[in-house]
Amino acid sequence: MRFLILLFLIIGLNAKEIDVDIQANSFQADQTKNIIIFTGNVSMVKGEDTLVCKELTVHTKLDSDTNQTVAKQYIAIGNVSFTIKRPDTLLIGNGDKVNYDIDKQMYIITGNAYLEDKNGSKTLRGEKIYINEATGNTKIDGKKNKPVKFKFKMQSKEGK
DSSP states (O other): OOOHHHHHHHHHBBSOOEEEEEEEEEEEEEEEEEEEEEEEEEEEETTTEEEEEEEEEEEEEETTTTTTEEEEEEEEEEEEEEEETTTTTEEOOOOOOEETTTTTTTEEEEEEEEEEEHHHHHHHEEEEEEETTTTTTTEOOOOBBBBOOEEOOOOOTTTO
């Protein structure tokens, strides 16, 4: 029970309190390395956001303001799929690996990276997609035989 309370403190006390529910076949924690690892059929619900993967590693740190352990980074590996709900859009994505750095507000989707903005009717595909929530910038890397793909809808004035 003590570990579950610690787990909720670690994951839930970032900028604001958000309910986080993680289910997996197993987990282990290493306090000396400040990591928690969930493996096997991992599913995480954090507020309105969801994540499904084979393995999720949560890196933690001590928050100097609150003197409590908080999450600083999430790394999801293996058939990763996710949804990110924001006030103005819903992002749906997947890849082989997703890394989210909480302090930098940076997502990196690696390996068969795919991201769809449901409200903006845009899709991105590449080997690596970088999303900086703090700046709003997005960058996509491709490979020699796998170019970057960007698809969007545009209003046309042709035929008028």
